[in-house]
Every structure is written in structure tokens, then in C-alpha cells.
Amino acid sequence: MASNRDLLPRESLLWIFAAQFVALLPQLSQLPLWIGFAWAFAVYWRLEVFRGRRDLPGRALKLLVIALTVAGLAQTYQRWFALEPMVALLALSFTLKNLELVSRRDAFVSLLLAYFVAATLFVREQSIPYALYGLIATLVITAALAAQLGSFSARPRRALGLSLRLLAQATPLMLLLFVVMPRLGPLWNVPQDTSAGRTGVSDSMAPGDFTRLSKSAKPALRISFDGPIPPPEQRYWRGLVYSEFDGRTWRQGFGVDPRNGGRVYWNSGERPLPQVGPRYRYQVIQEASRSPWLFALARPASDSAGVGETADDRLVKRSPVYSRFAYEVRSWPRDSQVIQSTLSGAERRRNLQLPADGNLRIRDWVERLRRRGLSGEEISSQLLALYNREFTYTLSPPALGRDSVDEFLFDSQKGFCEHFAGSYVFAMRAAGVPARVVAGYQGGEWVSGEEYLLVREYDAHAWAEIWLDGRGWQRVDPTAAVAPERVRDGLESAAGEEFMRDSLLPVHRFDILVKLRLQWDMINYRWYQTVISFDSEKQRDTLQRLVGELSPLRMALFFATPVAVVLFGILLWTRFTGRGRKQPVVERLYAVFCKRMARAGITRRPGEAPRDFAERIALESPPLAEFSGRATDAFERAGYGGDKEALNELRRLLRWRLGLSFRVSARKNRLMGH
Incomplete structure (x- = not known):
């Protein structure tokens, strides 16, 4: 032991x-x-x-x-x-x-x-x-x-x-x-465990997934613009494209997912950009999602390091977004581009894929419309009109079984964005029209104090795109046919009393709390812009503003001058405050004790605590052990406990007993050769 x-x-x-x-x-x-x-x-x-x-x-x-x-x-x-x-x-x-x-x-x-x-x-x-x-x-x-x-x-x-x-x-x-x-x-x-819990839009979409996100008010994106700002109905921040359906769940599938055969253009020169200039230029600050998907408007391009562009107009990052990540984007809306004339055979087959069986009622409904001679666009109009007449937008849709599309369209007729987008794409594929589900965020709240768009988790949204010959991929949002206020004014306006109903603190119901939340988000935004994202480019710009042209001599002066000023200020402060401050009585008495101990041959070491000093005195000079212990005890009680009797005791010890003890100790030390 x-x-x-x-x-x-x-x-x-x-x-x-x-x-x-x-x-x-x-x-x-x-x-x-x-x-x-x-x-x-x-x-x-x-x-x-x-x-x-x-x-x-x-x-x-x-x-x-x-x-x-x-x-x-x-x-x-x-x-x-x-x-x-x-x-x-x-x-x-x-x-x-x-x-x-x-x-x-x-x-x-x-x-x-x-x-x-x-x-x-x-x-x-x-x-x-x-x-x-x-x-x-x-x-x-x-x-x-x-x-x-x-x-x-x-x-x-x-x-x-x-x-x-x-x-x-x-x-x-x-x-x-x-x-x-x-x-x-x-x-x-460094690499992180991607199997851990994720936040935000997922790799797949099943009924109920986006309903879960609607319960979270956590920030997802902060977007600042250099120039014009898109109107609310154009704020579709696309991040994933789902092309594979197994009867209940939508996934990206082979050839779409960049991790599974999907092509990514990592250099902006690999994919030709439109001849006209981009309509929107902006910076996105994305919260950690633990996935590589980035979010931007249609037809994006980015020169940020580690960011690439997919063939279906998305941005991805080389590694998952483990912490807040900022990237620059330029976007060309599709109405300003030359439309692709044809769809490749592989892409057409991919976006017409349906399970071999299941959901028979919607297949029969679409087939009846086709036998009447309706085109794909006309079938789309019929379905959107049906949504508008008979369907209800809700954050609490009923659970769906195996034939989820049939049960939604012909039984419950109540759903959230993933129900409308998934059922619409299924119907259009059954009609022979290439279609796909797009997931991301829609809308955002404008923060005028810092001039950026704040997109929260509850802004997560799913919509559809269909291919029309001569016009290319066209965005269709079936949710807008049921609840146009969702696209125009946001989820809170569309959901009404259901919005954040289960939250412990319904912040949105109190104006003062809404303002405080926005103020806090602005502080976080400024913190990220000023501190977290202070990269080498911002550092160079800052140093150039401070010292002008960068050179080793200027950098040395810039580094040495404030250090010298700070050290000189500390020196002056120490000298002036040290002269003007009177040392407490108990510390002066203890200093006398230490000086006399030094004359006896036992010097207190720098930084040595009084109790440690007393223990060393006892080891090196046993005759002084009792006295040094009593003096140290009196000093500690007087210095830290404010005991006046202990202060008087310390005075008595130093005045009468210390002289005799030190003379005896010093004489013994000289006789022993110390």
C-alpha cells in the first residue's frame, strides 16, 4: 500500500x-x-x-x-x-x-x-x-x-x-x-460514424417521414443573397431525388445516388454552364446533417471546395456534413436554359419504374383516363383537380398499409407533402410519363436584421417533377393544389392549429418569444460568419485591411507591437498597484516569520504553500516543528477565517518565542556544520 x-x-x-x-x-x-x-x-x-x-x-x-x-x-x-x-x-x-x-x-x-x-x-x-x-x-x-x-x-x-x-x-x-x-x-x-442518428431530410421517403420533421423548429439552412431574392413560390431548395419505389418507400436508386453509380461533376468546367448569367447568387450555411446532400435552387453550380454537381441538378459534398458548412452557389432557373431535347433510355426507364403489383385502383383509374385519349398533361390536370376538390392537408394523416397509394387516394384522402408527391409520381408513371420525387426544403423566413433567409426543419418538403417532351423536367407541386398557402406563406399558415401542437413551449404563439428566437438566431449567424467561418481567405482580407500589403516585416511588427504594449501595460499596472496597495497585517507578520526562518537556514521556496513549508521545517529542523505548526495554524486562521485572536497569537509567537527558538536552532545548525 x-x-x-x-x-x-x-x-x-x-x-x-x-x-x-x-x-x-x-x-x-x-x-x-x-x-x-x-x-x-x-x-x-x-x-x-x-x-x-x-x-x-x-x-x-x-x-x-x-x-x-x-x-x-x-x-x-x-x-x-x-x-x-x-x-x-x-x-x-x-x-x-x-x-x-x-x-x-x-x-x-x-x-x-x-x-x-x-x-x-x-x-x-x-x-x-x-x-x-x-x-x-x-x-x-x-x-x-x-x-x-x-x-x-x-x-x-x-x-x-x-x-x-x-x-x-x-x-x-x-x-x-x-x-x-x-x-x-x-x-x-476526421471520419465520423455515419451510422449514428441523422437529422434533416433522409435518404429515403416513406409516409410519415416529413410529418416528423414538421415537429422540429431547428434551423436547417441560412441563405444570404448577392442580388435579387427569389419570391416565396420559387424557393424550392432541392437536395435529393427519389426514383426507385418498392410500393411503400421511395429511394434514390442506382444511377441517382452518387454513392451508387450516380455521376457527380466535381469541377465546374466538366458540365457546361448556360450562356446567360445566373439569376441568383447566394451563400448557404447548412447545419450538420451527417449526410453529403446539399441544398440549392434548380440548376446550381458551386466553386466551393469539395462540392460537386449531379446530372439531376443537385449539389453534393465529398464527405458528409458533420458540422456547419458554408458554400457559394449560382443558380439558373430552368426557364432561362436551353431545354434538353430527349431523355436517355436508361433515365426514361428509371423514371417509369413501378412495382410489378400492388396499388391496383390507381392503375385502373389512370388506365381509364388513357383510354379516353387524355395526354399525360391532361391526366396531371385531372389528378391535381382531384386533390383540390376532395383532399385535406394535415400534419396528422392516418396510417397507411401495404397499398399506401391506393389507401391515400381512395380512402383516407388526408395527407402531408410526401403523400401528395408520392401518389402523384406513381400516377404519372402509370400514365407513361417519366416522373420523380424531389425532396428538400420549401420557403424560409426572411430575417431583416442580418438580411438572410432562415429555413427550419419544419420547412422540409417533397414535390414532383415530370418530363415533358420539348419542355424538359417541369416542377409540379401537388401540395400547392390542396394548400397553396403552404408554398406562399409557409407551413404555419397551412397547418393552422396543428402547427407545432406537440411542442413543450409553443414559441410561435407569443410574439415576444418569436422575436427573441429570431434575435438569438441572428447572433448565431453573426457568430458563424465572424468566428467559425474565419478561413484563410477571410484571414488574408483582414490582415490586408490592418497592415496593407502583406510582408514578413509587416507581419513581424504587427505581431510584436501588441505583445510589447500588453507586457508594458502589465508592468505599469503591477508597479503602480503594488506601490499603492498596503499589505495586510497578517501577510506582513508571516513575511517576518519567513525571513527569520531563512536566517535559521530554512528558506521558503517560490510558490510553496504555508502548510507545506511548515511540514518541511519539521523535517529539516525538528526543534522548530511545534512552533512552526502553531504559527502556520494561526496565520491560516487569521488570513482566511478573519480570526482576530489568531492574529494576536501570531504576534505573540513572533515577538517572544520566535527569538529564543531561532537562536537555539541557529546555534545547533552551526555546530552540526549546516
Whole structure:
């Protein structure tokens, strides 16, 4: 069993555990539950060691714990080289360090690991609340480091005060480095586990999927325009195209999905652009979706790094969007382009595909119209008129069975956008007209304070496109035939009382809450524009505005001048505040004590806590042990507890007993050759 001399004091352990808890807390919702229990057990074991009830684990037990840890990670994660298992491994290393936490060196290693664990907080999210929490975590970890200097420094007020001063002094240097340091690729570009939960529009569409999204008011896109802004009825932000149907679920299918045979043009020059200029230029800031789909108006092109264009007028990213992502877009609406004359055989077959059986009633309905000699456009008009006369737009549609299209069209006649788009495309394909479902977002709320369009999750929408010879792909939104206000004014206007009915706090019903929510979103938008998206291009523009033409000499002066000014200001502040501030009586008395101890041959070390100093006096000069202990106890009670009797006791000790004790101690030291 380790001796008491080897163990860290109680205050140091408590500060270390507090720093670990603060660093791990936001990770516990993402990490497996057993890692949180492992940390709690390691802390319990280490406290038992401190109480003398258990021994520190030996080598065999440590090897067993490591083996169990590796087995747990292998069982939990499907692959090792991804973000989630790497963060979990760091958290476990951080946790297991408690089993060998003995010396101050071990404490420093553990707290340095705490900084890295706290930094992983920004892997998944870089919002303002996370940034504030990161500052709090840094404050606590730095305070824990300060507390390792001794029991005097471990007092909460002193440790936190020292941490605040250190962070305040580091802030100017941090801001300077933020501006001048080269922009490096962020940590969160490493591979992540794509099997984890997703948000936003999915890879497939079944009845009820978009109804689920209608319950979320989370931001999805923020779009700022350089020039004209499309009217509400033209704000269709397309992201996915579904061409394969199995009777209930729509999917992209082979040749459409870029991960499964779909072609992507990664360079803007690969696909010729229209001769006329783009009608819209804009920047999209997309929230994390954990999928590669980007959202833009029809016929988009982007020069942003890692963004490509598909043959069916969509944008995709080389890697999934794990964190907020900004990209520039130019769009050419189809009415400004030369129309493709024919549809390839493979594409025609793909967009006419239907299951071999099922949904017989809609097939018979379409066949009767075709026998009457109606064209594809006329059948489309008949179906849209039917939607308008007999159907109801609702966020609470009834459940559908195997023949979902038939049950929707001829039985329930109540649905959301995916019901209308899916049934319309099925009917048009049955009529021999190539058709496909398009998913994305429609509409958006204009934020005049920052001049951008805010698109939320509940703006998720599905519509249809049909191929007409001589006119190409044409957008048809069957939902607009039932609830035109959905396209013109948004989901809230179309859904009425059903809108966000199940939310805990119906923000949309209170004007003040609506305004506060918009204000908060504007703050987040400005935060992203100013801080998160501060890339190398923005850095270069900022430096050019500050110093003009960039050169090594100017950069050196720009870097050195503020550092020199800050250091000079600190020097002046220290000198003037140090002269003007009167040292407290108890500190002056303790300084007298330290000076006389130095004359006796025992000098207090820099940063040494009073209690640690008293323990060293007892080891090096036993005759002074009782006196130094009483003097230190009186100093601590007077200095931290405000005990006036203790202050008087310290005066008496220094006045009468200290002189005799020091003379005796000094004489003995000289005789012993010290």
C-alpha cells in the first residue's frame, strides 16, 4: 500500500475530479453509458485509496482493466478509425489515469488530458453555448492546476481567482493568434460514424417521414443573397431525388445516388454552364446533417471546395456534413436554359419504374383516363383537380398499409407533402410519363436584421417533377393544389392549429418569444460568419485591411507591437498597484516569520504553500516543528477565517518565542556544520 507521503492531498484530488467531471459532462450524452460508469468507479476507487481502505491496482489488475476497455470499445463501435471511437478512447485513457494518480506529476498529466477532452467538445458543435461551456471547462481545469501548488492554493476562491487572472492575461495573445496564425484543417474533419442518428431530410421517403420533421423548429439552412431574392413560390431548395419505389418507400436508386453509380461533376468546367448569367447568387450555411446532400435552387453550380454537381441538378459534398458548412452557389432557373431535347433510355426507364403489383385502383383509374385519349398533361390536370376538390392537408394523416397509394387516394384522402408527391409520381408513371420525387426544403423566413433567409426543419418538403417532351423536367407541386398557402406563406399558415401542437413551449404563439428566437438566431449567424467561418481567405482580407500589403516585416511588427504594449501595460499596472496597495497585517507578520526562518537556514521556496513549508521545517529542523505548526495554524486562521485572536497569537509567537527558538536552532545548525 502506498504511504501517506506518496498520496496527493484531499484538496488536490477533489479539484482533479471536478476538472474531469466538467470536461466529461458534455461527452456523456454521446459516449456509451458504460464509460460514464467506468469514470465514476475509478473516482470511487481512488477515494477509497485515499481513505486507506484499498490499495492502488497492481500491474496485473491494470492489464485486465485495459483488456476489458479494448473489448468494450470493440463491442461498441463497428470501426476504430472514426471520430467517435477516438473520442471514447481519449475519455477512457483520461478515466483510467485515476487508477495510478499518486504524485503531482500524475495530477499534471491528468489535467493536461482534461484540456484535450474539453477540446473534443467542439468536434460536434461550435455554437455559442458550447463555446461558453468550453470557457467554463478551461477555467475549472486551470483552477485545478493552480490548486496543485499546495493547500493554500487549493482554496476555491484563490484557485478560481488565479485561473481567471491567467485566462485574462492570455486573452490578448489568443485574439492575436486567432488573426495571424495560418488556418489549419479543423479536428472535426476526421471520419465520423455515419451510422449514428441523422437529422434533416433522409435518404429515403416513406409516409410519415416529413410529418416528423414538421415537429422540429431547428434551423436547417441560412441563405444570404448577392442580388435579387427569389419570391416565396420559387424557393424550392432541392437536395435529393427519389426514383426507385418498392410500393411503400421511395429511394434514390442506382444511377441517382452518387454513392451508387450516380455521376457527380466535381469541377465546374466538366458540365457546361448556360450562356446567360445566373439569376441568383447566394451563400448557404447548412447545419450538420451527417449526410453529403446539399441544398440549392434548380440548376446550381458551386466553386466551393469539395462540392460537386449531379446530372439531376443537385449539389453534393465529398464527405458528409458533420458540422456547419458554408458554400457559394449560382443558380439558373430552368426557364432561362436551353431545354434538353430527349431523355436517355436508361433515365426514361428509371423514371417509369413501378412495382410489378400492388396499388391496383390507381392503375385502373389512370388506365381509364388513357383510354379516353387524355395526354399525360391532361391526366396531371385531372389528378391535381382531384386533390383540390376532395383532399385535406394535415400534419396528422392516418396510417397507411401495404397499398399506401391506393389507401391515400381512395380512402383516407388526408395527407402531408410526401403523400401528395408520392401518389402523384406513381400516377404519372402509370400514365407513361417519366416522373420523380424531389425532396428538400420549401420557403424560409426572411430575417431583416442580418438580411438572410432562415429555413427550419419544419420547412422540409417533397414535390414532383415530370418530363415533358420539348419542355424538359417541369416542377409540379401537388401540395400547392390542396394548400397553396403552404408554398406562399409557409407551413404555419397551412397547418393552422396543428402547427407545432406537440411542442413543450409553443414559441410561435407569443410574439415576444418569436422575436427573441429570431434575435438569438441572428447572433448565431453573426457568430458563424465572424468566428467559425474565419478561413484563410477571410484571414488574408483582414490582415490586408490592418497592415496593407502583406510582408514578413509587416507581419513581424504587427505581431510584436501588441505583445510589447500588453507586457508594458502589465508592468505599469503591477508597479503602480503594488506601490499603492498596503499589505495586510497578517501577510506582513508571516513575511517576518519567513525571513527569520531563512536566517535559521530554512528558506521558503517560490510558490510553496504555508502548510507545506511548515511540514518541511519539521523535517529539516525538528526543534522548530511545534512552533512552526502553531504559527502556520494561526496565520491560516487569521488570513482566511478573519480570526482576530489568531492574529494576536501570531504576534505573540513572533515577538517572544520566535527569538529564543531561532537562536537555539541557529546555534545547533552551526555546530552540526549546516
